[in-house]
Structures are given as C-alpha cells and as structure tokens.
Amino acid sequence: MTIDLPPEVRAMTEDTVYRTSSQYRLWSFSPESLAALRKKTHELAVERIQQQRMNDGEDSSASDGDDVGFLTLEEELLLVQRACETIRASTDMLSWPAQVKATAVQYLRRFYLSNSPLTYPPKDIYKTCLYLANKTESLHVEVSDFAYQMGKSNPAEILAAEYKVMQALRFTLDVRQPNRGLKGIHVELQNMAEGLPNSETKDEMRMLVFPGVEARSEWRPPKTAEARHVRDRVDAAYAAARELLDAPALLTDVYFLYTPSQIAFAAMQIADPTLISWFFTSRLPLQSPTRPTILATVRACADMLADFSEGQLLSKEQRGKLEAQLEKCRDPSTRDMIKSHMAKKGGETVVNDEKAKKRKMEREAGTKEGADVFGPGLTIGNGA
Known part of the structure; x- marks a missing residue:
C-alpha cells in the first residue's frame, strides 16, 4: 500500500525538518x-x-x-x-x-x-x-x-x-546530535563499497588514493585493494570520526554554529578527506549551485574540530587556582543552592495550599448550591 503524501511533505528535506526544531530556533548562532x-x-x-x-x-x-x-x-x-x-x-x-x-x-x-x-x-x-x-x-x-x-x-x-x-x-x-547522521553516512558508504546501487561505485572506491598522512583514519592501503579492503577503509574512517564527535565536537562551539549533519560530514572530512570528497562528488553534482556553500561550511566546521587539542583544557592545578579565585568573587546569594531551593519550594507550597483551600471552598459552595436547586434530600417516614 502506498501513501499519497502532499507535495509540500514530499519536498521536505532533513535540513527543512531541522529548521523547525527548538535547537535551531533557540540554540543556533553566528x-x-x-x-x-x-x-x-x-x-x-x-x-x-x-x-x-x-x-x-x-x-x-x-x-x-x-x-x-x-x-x-x-x-x-x-x-x-x-x-x-x-x-x-x-x-x-x-x-x-x-x-x-x-x-x-x-x-x-x-x-x-x-x-x-x-x-x-x-x-x-x-x-x-x-x-x-x-x-x-x-x-x-x-x-x-x-x-x-x-x-x-x-x-x-x-x-x-x-x-x-x-x-x-x-x-x-x-538535543539533536550528529551521531545518527554519521552512522547513516557509514551505512551508505558500506553499501556503495558492496556495489549498491550499482557496481561502478565499488570500482571507483577501489581506485581512490589512500587517505594521506594528515587524515585521522588509521587505514592504510594494501598492495591490492579488494572489496573487503574498501569496507575496512570505510570502517576506519567511521571509527576516527566517532572519536572526533566524542571529544572536539563536545568541547568546542560546533553545536551552536553548525547543524548535526554538517558536524557529521566535518568529522568524516577530517577522518578521510579523499573518501568523503568522492562521496560528495557522487551525491552533489559539480554544477549544483549549493555545492560551494555546502563544502565551505563543512570545511569550516572541520577546521574548528581539527584545531582542538586536549592541551587546551585546564590542568588540575590550573582549575584549582581558578576555582579558588572564583570562590572569592562569586555571587554570595547563590552559595547555598539547597537553602534557596527549599525557600522557593516552601513559598510555592504556601501558594499551592491556598489554591487547594480555594478549590475546596468552591466545591463545597457548588455542592450546597446544587442541593438548593433540587431541594432537600428524600426522607422516609416512621409509619406512613
């Protein structure tokens, strides 16, 4: 059975759906x-x-x-x-x-x-x-x-x-995350390595040059690139990209500046530039007017991810010094979160109690009014 969807629904893309999300509306910035x-x-x-x-x-x-x-x-x-x-x-x-x-x-x-x-x-x-x-x-x-x-x-x-x-x-x-998108890229590349939807893609992937010394992928080409070696290359790129999503993507501002799909492609760009460049060419025609913008955006995101290093994190000693300084200059009114929370909760309890009493009085008044309308309850006489 087929479902006849309206044209506007059929025309919707993943990017269109993302732009309706709260993440895009509230948490996306320049x-x-x-x-x-x-x-x-x-x-x-x-x-x-x-x-x-x-x-x-x-x-x-x-x-x-x-x-x-x-x-x-x-x-x-x-x-x-x-x-x-x-x-x-x-x-x-x-x-x-x-x-x-x-x-x-x-x-x-x-x-x-x-x-x-x-x-x-x-x-x-x-x-x-x-x-x-x-x-x-x-x-x-x-x-x-x-x-x-x-x-x-x-x-x-x-x-x-x-x-x-x-x-x-x-x-x-x-929170919309790039992990699922990255998995989708991985699955699609694996299918292409298997010759789906056509065998030409498998042959083209076997002919690609190796990732290069700057690529994060640990895959290196064997003497003869067979189909299984291409699959190994895709797996290695995926593994390297996952590591990038686990650290640089979480410790930089990329979630605020780019969409999840852009982050996923940027991670793959760093992992295996040759592979993902070929993938873009197979999916994004050279004559497409949006191609330059898409590639430039992915490259900018990749640069931000690649520029991150764990050396940028505070050491334990540096963090201790800043936290000690923070204790001296922080807002004194928020030092005791439990006390502030209980005070607010207590105030809300008073308000809720007052509302409950008001609702009880309204119910009692309604019950009395109903009794007045229908008259007093029936009684059974002693002998009649």
Whole structure:
C-alpha cells in the first residue's frame, strides 16, 4: 500500500525538518552573536555582584573588577570547558550511552549562555546537567544511586539546581546530535563499497588514493585493494570520526554554529578527506549551485574540530587556582543552592495550599448550591 503524501511533505528535506526544531530556533548562532551573548551575560553578573557589595556597605573602590579579582570571560569559558570534560569522563566511568554524554554537555553549555560561572560555578551545576540528561535520554537512574556513583554526592545538591537548569534551557530538552547522521553516512558508504546501487561505485572506491598522512583514519592501503579492503577503509574512517564527535565536537562551539549533519560530514572530512570528497562528488553534482556553500561550511566546521587539542583544557592545578579565585568573587546569594531551593519550594507550597483551600471552598459552595436547586434530600417516614 502506498501513501499519497502532499507535495509540500514530499519536498521536505532533513535540513527543512531541522529548521523547525527548538535547537535551531533557540540554540543556533553566528560566531559574533554567540560571543556577544556571552559577553553580556558575564558583564551582567559582574554588575550584579558589584551592586550587592555596595548595598552591603563595602568600599565603593572595591567594586572595580580588577580590584576584587573577577574571573575574565575567557577564564569562565575554560572552567565550563573543563566541566564538559568532567561530564565526558563521568559518563565513561558510568558506562552510560554516548547520547547521554552529548546531551549533558549541551545542557551545561546552554546553561552558561544565560548564566555566568560567577553566579553558578560549573562544579555546582555539571552533576545536575548529567542527571537531567539521564532522565531525558530514558536511562532512568535514581538520584540516590547517581549521587552515590558520583563520589557519594548529596542528592539534595543535585536536585536543588534542576529547576534553574530547566529555566536556562527554556524547557527545551531535545538535543539533536550528529551521531545518527554519521552512522547513516557509514551505512551508505558500506553499501556503495558492496556495489549498491550499482557496481561502478565499488570500482571507483577501489581506485581512490589512500587517505594521506594528515587524515585521522588509521587505514592504510594494501598492495591490492579488494572489496573487503574498501569496507575496512570505510570502517576506519567511521571509527576516527566517532572519536572526533566524542571529544572536539563536545568541547568546542560546533553545536551552536553548525547543524548535526554538517558536524557529521566535518568529522568524516577530517577522518578521510579523499573518501568523503568522492562521496560528495557522487551525491552533489559539480554544477549544483549549493555545492560551494555546502563544502565551505563543512570545511569550516572541520577546521574548528581539527584545531582542538586536549592541551587546551585546564590542568588540575590550573582549575584549582581558578576555582579558588572564583570562590572569592562569586555571587554570595547563590552559595547555598539547597537553602534557596527549599525557600522557593516552601513559598510555592504556601501558594499551592491556598489554591487547594480555594478549590475546596468552591466545591463545597457548588455542592450546597446544587442541593438548593433540587431541594432537600428524600426522607422516609416512621409509619406512613
């Protein structure tokens, strides 16, 4: 049985569908707009802390950022990046799926677009993001078990920041990831290596030159390239691309700047440039007007991924120094997340109690009104 779909539905592409997602609408930026948003968030946090100190009667000269030693925006980003790496290490330790890891990292990175580490230090937030991702990705680990696995942490501390994180995420919990797209590329290349949909593709792939010394793929050509060797090449490129999605893609801004499919192709571009260039040629005609733009975008994303190195991460000592400095200059009103959370929860309880009482009174009034309309209840006489 065939389903006759409307023309507008048949014409929809994966890119069209992605542009309707909350990730595209709320969490996609240009490099300039992303930098401007982070700068604004940092400046507002500094101003708020300065105002609090002045209200508390501190010397006005101490309100200057240099005097009190506020972290710079660059130092804040380094702490956030280090917290993302901590999430990666934690999920590996827990043997959690890759999609939970990617979702948790994006929750953390999105949180710090509208919140500054000066207000909420990353070491207080990353566990909450990881626990929230565990729920949204249907892993369903209980908070008590999770807290114990995370170094016997306090479950109340993890839950205290959850609503704040949800607010920062604008309650959009979906994270579109490039992993599935990469798997799709892998499957399609494997089919082409098998001669599907035609045998010409298999022969062309056997004739491709080897990846090159700069390629991340570990595959090297044998003396005679047979079909199985081509499949090995595709597998090796896929494995190298997965490693790129596991680290550079999570520790840079590519999720904010590029679509999941662009990130997947960029990872393959780094893994095996020759192979993916041939793939583009087979799928994207040379005369296509969009070809230059697509290739330039994928190349720019690949450059960002390739430029990342683990040496850019803070060392344990560097992180300790920045966190010690952060404790001295952070917002004092958010130091006790549990207390703030319970105070807010208590206020909501009072409001809810009042609403419950109001609803009860309305029900009782409605019941009484109904009795008045239909008259009193029937009674049975003694002897009649």
